[in-house]
Each structure stands twice: as structure tokens, then as C-alpha cells.
Amino acid sequence: MPHITETLARELGVSPAQAEAVMKLIDDGNTIPFIARYRKEATGGMDDATLRAFDERLTYLRNLESRKAEAIAAIDEQGKLTAELRAAIEEAEVMQRVEDLYKPFKKKRATRASKARAAGLEPLANLIMAQATGARSALDAAATYVNAEGGYPDAEAALQGAQDIVAETIADDPEHTAALRAFTRKTAQLETVAADASEKTPYETYYDFSEPARRIPNHRVLAIDRGEKEGKLRVRAHVNADAAIELLDRRVVRRRGPFADSLDAAIADGYKRLMAPSLERELRSELTRRAQTDAIAVFAKNTESLLSQRPVKGARIIALDPGYRTGCKMAVLDEFGTLLDHGTVYPTPPRHDVEGTKRTLERMAKRHRINTIVIGNGTASRETEEVVAQFIAESPLELRYTIVNEAGASVYSASKLASEEYPDLDVTTRGAMSLGRRLQDPLAELVKIPVQSIGVGQYQHDLDQAELGRALAGVVERTVNRVGVNLNTASASLLGYVAGITPALAKNIVAYREEHGAFTDRRQLKKVSRLGPKAYLNCAGFLRIADGANPLDATSVHPESYPIAEALLKRAGMKPADLAHGGIEGIGARLENIGSLAAELGCGAPTLRDIMAELEKPGRDPRDDAPETVFCTSVRDFDDLACGMELTGTVRNVVDFGAFVDIGVKQDGLVHISKLAERFVNHPSDVVAVGDTVTVWVEKIDKERGKISLSMVKPR
Structure with a gap:
């Protein structure tokens, strides 16, 4: 499809050859993370975000071309397709333009205009549109078209029927629609009033509110939408009807004559009855769509930041899920997240057993060599924190504490996944474990929770859930693959986000691991049930094996590039085993010109640079660049x-x-x-x-x- 290729190349600022290459890679079943990381020569180094935008735009453009073909075929079937109309449809750049052009030919349910046409009033409507001058008056001309059986018993009714046809014709005209749409977008005011002005609600700001639609911030649109959905606000997009009709009037061919008043009436009716309601609904939808798109983008960015937080390595943890009546659930974890002990303490009202809580914390900390206490930030968090701070101040042990966001912990702890992972534990203990593991490895733990539940969005429950889900899944996938996954310790939840691995394949990998023991070689993945060559190609570079048979398996070097990596090591006078000592610092300085070396080794310069960077710091976690966790604080109330x-x-x-x-x-x-x-x-x-x-x-x-x-x- 040359048209699509050229459009994508122009919009993304790449060459047509690059656009064509990316399209082929996507169509061949390669995932976005794999293309971004391992096919830089073909893409010109496009990053993950650009490739996802490319993929979305490609899907839209292909759907657009498909819709154009459908519209052209439908109009042609009616025998009404002209060369000009075909060209206009083929040149359309957005779906809305195609629908505008197709609208006059679209089969409609019965309308006032269709009834008038059936009664033979279209010739009279044509006279009005042409502003014919032969008749003494419009009613005289209409008398010829009286049709009592058709529902038009006199000249006045016949004239009104003809005006209905004219109104619909004007309203269906794609150029008139485009002009009035632009006018609506430019001039409309979004107005809100209270459903009950005496009721106290969070929406009182909008009880008597008006703002230009083109300037209203997205978060206000979402707030207004929610208020309307909850029945607290009445909302409309208000447009100056007189100004809109005047604009439409100027667009219609005019003459002085007997049909002038009829045309004026038809223009006003066409706007008020047929155009204004749909254009105002369309504007509301556009505002909502714009606001939701922005909110989803913010949510996605927040989620990526949250998932990219630095793991706290070496933390042996007492995790506390605070509560009042039922106490604080406690989970004790080693540095790998394994549950060592669990129970309940009661530092908060009504029991307020502060001393008993301190004794339990002291006993657990000594027995399990604890160095960190984690507290969830929900109900009773600050009261619990006060007791923990006192305990640490009084204890001779080297301890620290921090607060973690517990959003979504209860969702996970009650989920089917949690019950499968820990069938012998109750939901409260699972929740406390989740809090501790969020500190140890936020990414590995948070992927178990529906992303909408992790508390970093705005109006997330009001957003298009399908769009939100797609965006967030892309963020999680991008983050997981950027970090890489330990093949022998990752949960099925985490594995399911690795490029090329479906949730079903992730379970098969875990099942293989449980049956055959730890993976020692990436090639063993090929033995996993239903994991074929394409899935292996996509996933292998993102799955790491520590202490495996081949040290390169612990790096992000793809197996297809092992010969290149081995050749580089040989030229530098090193062996793969040397990677186990923390990498080969300055390997690039030991080698020759990158361009000529890449040509000699049969790869591109970007791939060669990536391999060299990985050999220098094998398996490096990019999250190590994130800010460190803040422990303890003197402010608690x-x-x-x-x-x-x-x-x-x-x-x-x-x-x-x-x-x-x-x-x-x-x-x-x-x-x-x-x-x-x-x-x-x-x-x-x-x-x-x-x-x-x-x-x-x-x-x-x-x-x-x-x-x-x-x-x-x-x-x-």
C-alpha cells in the first residue's frame, strides 16, 4: 500500500524504506519490544514509543482504506458514484471525512424528508433549491404537488414537505457539515447547571458554569462528565444558533424570488433540527475523547515511573498491613521475598497493645535478621507508623522503615492468582506479603495487579477501559522488556509480559521449570510446550539465566548474535566466562573502527554498539538509575x-x-x-x-x- 507507506513516512519523519521495513516486521509477527531492541538497522533506531505510535497509526490507516472501499462500493451499487466523488473519498485523510461524504447515500430509517420524497415532492424541493422564478408564489407552485393520500392534503403541507427535503439535503452536504463543525468547535461554550441546586456535592463548582469548549482543560471535562453521569449536572454544548444559520445561509446559492422564504426556513430547520444536535453531541464526544486520551497518557507515564522504581536489594522485611479492629497483619520476608513467618499485632485502637507489638517486632527482627519494616499507607497507617518509629528508636538493632502505597494490594490478595500462588494463606497475609515485595521489586509485584488499581491515575474508572487497558499493557510490556526477566525466578504474571509470550505460554514455562528444574540454557525454551520459533525469536533476548551454561544467557545479547559477541570477546582477548566477573570495562576502546568492524562481522553498527554496551555491563538493571527509596521521616501527623x-x-x-x-x-x-x-x-x-x-x-x-x-x- 504505497499511500499508507508514504503517509507513515511523512508523519513520523522516516524514509519510505524504513516505514516499509517496519510494516513488514509487524506483519511478520514480531513484537514491538523485539523490533525496538533487535532490529535497529531496519527501523533506523526507532524507540519503543515511536514504534507503538507507528503500529497504532498503521492500524488506523488500514481501517481508513477499508472503510473507503466499503463506501465507494456501496455508492457504486446505487449507481450514484461519480469520478469526483470517488476522488474525494480516496483523498480523505480521516474517517470522519469519509463518513461525511458517504452520509447522503447511507440508508436511513424513515425521516420527514423520505416521507416527502415518497409522496413525490422532490421536484418541488428542487425548485426551492434552484430558487426558480417562474411561479407567482411558493404556495401556487406547491398546489401542483398536493397529495392527500401521501399525507400532504394542501399546498401548505406540500410546501412544508418540500422544505423538509431541502433541510435534509443541506444537512447531509459534506462541505456544509465540515464548515459548521469547524464553527461549532471554535465558538461553542460548554455550559453546566445543577440538577438540584440545593444539594451539596463535589460538583458545586459547576452548578452555574460556562467555558469556551476549545479552551476547557481536560481534567474539567472529565469532572463534568462524571457529574453528568452521576446525575448531579446537566450539560450542553451551546452554540449561537443565529450566527450558525447565518454562516450556513451564506454557503447556499441565493436568489430573490418566490421561494426565498422557503429556502430560509429550510436552512434554519436543517441546522436546528438536523445539524446542531449531532454537531453538539460530536463536540461533547471529541472533548471527552481528548480528555480521556490525555488522562490515559498521564496514567501510562505515571505507571511507567512507578514500575521503574529502584528495587531495594538485600531488604529482609517485616511488612505491616495496618488496621484497627482486626489489627495489623504481619508478613516476614527474606531478601528474595520468601515468606518466613506471619501473624497479627495490635498497636492501634481498640486494643492499643503498643508494648506487645514492640515485643513481637523485636522477636521477629532478631530471629530473622530483619533490617527493614514496611507499612502500608491505608487505614491506621500513621498510628502504626508512630509505634514502629518508637520501636526503632528504642531498639539496639539496625532497622529502618518506609511507607508503601497499598493501592491494589487487596485486589491482588483476593484474586485467583494469589490463591493459586499461596493457597494455604489467608487474604490478609497475602496482602501484607505484597506490600513487602513492592519494596523489594516493584515491577515483579505490581504486574500481578490490574494496572487500573495501582492508584496513579486520574478519573481512571471513567475512562474507556479498553483503550486504558491497551495503553497500560503496552507500558508494562515496555518496562518489563527494558528491565529483563530472570527466567528461573519470574512468576507467570511477569513472564506473560515478555515479548512473544502469552499468558498461556507463561504458565507452560513455569510448568516446565517445575517439572525439569531450573533452566540452564536459553535453548531449553524451545522444549516448552507450544513455544514455537517465532515466540522464541521474540522472547529469548529478554529472558535471563544467571549462572547458566553460557554466560551470554545472563545478558540482553540475543542468541542470534552470540557469534558476534564471541568474536568481539576474542578480539578483545577475553572469553565469555570473563563476563561473570562484572563485565569487561572499556571493551569498545580495545576494538577497531565500529563501522568497518560491523561490516566484517556481518551486522549493523547499532547492533554492534548494543552488544558492546552489554558486554561492558552485562545484565545491568536500568532501574538502578531511579531515585532511592526514602526511609523514615520525623513528620507523621x-x-x-x-x-x-x-x-x-x-x-x-x-x-x-x-x-x-x-x-x-x-x-x-x-x-x-x-x-x-x-x-x-x-x-x-x-x-x-x-x-x-x-x-x-x-x-x-x-x-x-x-x-x-x-x-x-x-x-x-
Whole structure:
């Protein structure tokens, strides 16, 4: 499809040959992570995000071409396809334009116009459209078309029927529609009123609200949509009808004559009855779609930041899932996340067994050589934290603690997956384990939870769930493959996100591992049930085997490139076994010109550079560049806060209007977008990301409403 190839090349700023190569790679069943990592020569080095955009755009363009063919065939079948119409459809660049052009020929349910046509009033409608001058008056001309049996018993009724035909003809015209659509987008006001003005709701800001649709921020659109869905708001897109009709009137050929008033009436009717409602609905849909697209993008970016948080290595953990009546569930984990012990302590009301809790923590910490305590940030979190902080201050042991976001932990602990992983544990213990493992390896643990439940989005439950699911699945897949997966320790949940591996294949890998023991060679993957050559090609480079038969299996070097890696090592005077000692520093400096060396070894320069980088730091975890976890804090309660106080916090969520930062009290504080930096900030994600450690200053404390206003701009 040369047209699609050229369009993609132009839009993405690549050569047609590159676009063609990427299309072929995708059509051949290669995954985006595999193409991005191992086919850089073909793609010109396109990254994962660009390739995903390419794939989405390719799907859209192919659907567009398919729809064009369907429309052309349908119009041709009616015998109404002209060369000009065919050309217009073929030149359409968006689906909406195709639908506008096809609309006059689309089969409709019975309308006022179709009834009038059936009664033989189309010739009269043509006279109105042509502004014929032969008749003394419009009613005189209409008298000829009276049709009592058809429902038009007199001249007035016949004239009205003809006007209905004219109104529909004008409304169906694709050029008129395009012009009025542009006018609506440019001038419409989004207006909201309360369904019940006396009711107190979170939507009181919108009880009497109006804002130009083209300027309204996305987060306000989502808030208004939710208020309307909950029945608290009435919403409309208001357009100046008189101005719209005047615009339409100027677009229609005019003459002075007996049919002038009839044409005026038909134009006004065509706009008010047929065009305005659909254009206003369309505008509302566009605003919602735009807002949802933006919210999904923010959600995806936050999710990627969360999944990319640095693992805390060597942490032997007591994880506490706080509660009141039922106490705090406790799970004790070794540094590999294995459950060593579990139980319940009661540091909070009503039992308030502070001393008993401290004794239990002391006993567990000594018995299992614990160095870290993790506390979930939900109900009773701060009361539990206070007791833990006291315990650490009083204990001679080397201990630290931190708060983790427990969003989604209850979803996981009650899931089928959790019951399959730990059938002998109750849901509360599974939840506490999940909290501890989130600190040890956020990525490995969070992939077990529906991404919509991990608490880093905005209005996520109001979004198109299919679109949100696709976007987030792409983020998880990108992050998992960027980090790489230990083939012998990864859960089926984690393996399921590796390029080329379906959830069913992931279970087969785990089953093979359980039956045959640990993998010692990547080639053993070929023995896994239903894991064929294409799946092996896609997944092999992202699956790592530590201490395997071939040291290259512990790296991101793809098996297809092992001969190249071995040749590089030989030229550098090294062996694959030398990789086990932490890599070969400065290997690039020992070798000749990259271009000529790549040609000699039969590979591209990008692939050669990637292999050299991996040999220098084999199996390096890119998450090591992420900020370190912040442990402990002196601020635990609203009463500890004061305006002007300087604090260190962790960014928990990023939304359109700012960032929420955990500063150690129960409620996260909000840094409004205007307080993120001294310069203008287009979007908060340009400044901060989920997981960032930031310095903030307390600006305002609203204890009654539980709100804290923060600033990242140092007070002067």
C-alpha cells in the first residue's frame, strides 16, 4: 500500500524504506519490544514509543482504506458514484471525512424528508433549491404537488414537505457539515447547571458554569462528565444558533424570488433540527475523547515511573498491613521475598497493645535478621507508623522503615492468582506479603495487579477501559522488556509480559521449570510446550539465566548474535566466562573502527554498539538509575506540620493540575502546577514523575478538610 507507506513516512519523519521495513516486521509477527531492541538497522533506531505510535497509526490507516472501499462500493451499487466523488473519498485523510461524504447515500430509517420524497415532492424541493422564478408564489407552485393520500392534503403541507427535503439535503452536504463543525468547535461554550441546586456535592463548582469548549482543560471535562453521569449536572454544548444559520445561509446559492422564504426556513430547520444536535453531541464526544486520551497518557507515564522504581536489594522485611479492629497483619520476608513467618499485632485502637507489638517486632527482627519494616499507607497507617518509629528508636538493632502505597494490594490478595500462588494463606497475609515485595521489586509485584488499581491515575474508572487497558499493557510490556526477566525466578504474571509470550505460554514455562528444574540454557525454551520459533525469536533476548551454561544467557545479547559477541570477546582477548566477573570495562576502546568492524562481522553498527554496551555491563538493571527509596521521616501527623516547613517527600501521583506528594502524614499534599517550578510548566509530568524524591515547602494546612498545599519553589 504505497499511500499508507508514504503517509507513515511523512508523519513520523522516516524514509519510505524504513516505514516499509517496519510494516513488514509487524506483519511478520514480531513484537514491538523485539523490533525496538533487535532490529535497529531496519527501523533506523526507532524507540519503543515511536514504534507503538507507528503500529497504532498503521492500524488506523488500514481501517481508513477499508472503510473507503466499503463506501465507494456501496455508492457504486446505487449507481450514484461519480469520478469526483470517488476522488474525494480516496483523498480523505480521516474517517470522519469519509463518513461525511458517504452520509447522503447511507440508508436511513424513515425521516420527514423520505416521507416527502415518497409522496413525490422532490421536484418541488428542487425548485426551492434552484430558487426558480417562474411561479407567482411558493404556495401556487406547491398546489401542483398536493397529495392527500401521501399525507400532504394542501399546498401548505406540500410546501412544508418540500422544505423538509431541502433541510435534509443541506444537512447531509459534506462541505456544509465540515464548515459548521469547524464553527461549532471554535465558538461553542460548554455550559453546566445543577440538577438540584440545593444539594451539596463535589460538583458545586459547576452548578452555574460556562467555558469556551476549545479552551476547557481536560481534567474539567472529565469532572463534568462524571457529574453528568452521576446525575448531579446537566450539560450542553451551546452554540449561537443565529450566527450558525447565518454562516450556513451564506454557503447556499441565493436568489430573490418566490421561494426565498422557503429556502430560509429550510436552512434554519436543517441546522436546528438536523445539524446542531449531532454537531453538539460530536463536540461533547471529541472533548471527552481528548480528555480521556490525555488522562490515559498521564496514567501510562505515571505507571511507567512507578514500575521503574529502584528495587531495594538485600531488604529482609517485616511488612505491616495496618488496621484497627482486626489489627495489623504481619508478613516476614527474606531478601528474595520468601515468606518466613506471619501473624497479627495490635498497636492501634481498640486494643492499643503498643508494648506487645514492640515485643513481637523485636522477636521477629532478631530471629530473622530483619533490617527493614514496611507499612502500608491505608487505614491506621500513621498510628502504626508512630509505634514502629518508637520501636526503632528504642531498639539496639539496625532497622529502618518506609511507607508503601497499598493501592491494589487487596485486589491482588483476593484474586485467583494469589490463591493459586499461596493457597494455604489467608487474604490478609497475602496482602501484607505484597506490600513487602513492592519494596523489594516493584515491577515483579505490581504486574500481578490490574494496572487500573495501582492508584496513579486520574478519573481512571471513567475512562474507556479498553483503550486504558491497551495503553497500560503496552507500558508494562515496555518496562518489563527494558528491565529483563530472570527466567528461573519470574512468576507467570511477569513472564506473560515478555515479548512473544502469552499468558498461556507463561504458565507452560513455569510448568516446565517445575517439572525439569531450573533452566540452564536459553535453548531449553524451545522444549516448552507450544513455544514455537517465532515466540522464541521474540522472547529469548529478554529472558535471563544467571549462572547458566553460557554466560551470554545472563545478558540482553540475543542468541542470534552470540557469534558476534564471541568474536568481539576474542578480539578483545577475553572469553565469555570473563563476563561473570562484572563485565569487561572499556571493551569498545580495545576494538577497531565500529563501522568497518560491523561490516566484517556481518551486522549493523547499532547492533554492534548494543552488544558492546552489554558486554561492558552485562545484565545491568536500568532501574538502578531511579531515585532511592526514602526511609523514615520525623513528620507523621498534621500537628507536626507548620507553614514554611521544608520537607522531603515522594511523588505518589501526577495529574493535569499538579502532583501529589507523600510527606509522611496520612494525606498526600498537593503541589499545584503553578508551584512546581519558578518557570511556566506546561504539564506537571514535565517536572516530576511518580517515585521522584522532591523537596517541598508547606504553604497551607487545612486540617478540617484534610488538605495540604505544598510548593516546590523555595520561599524567598
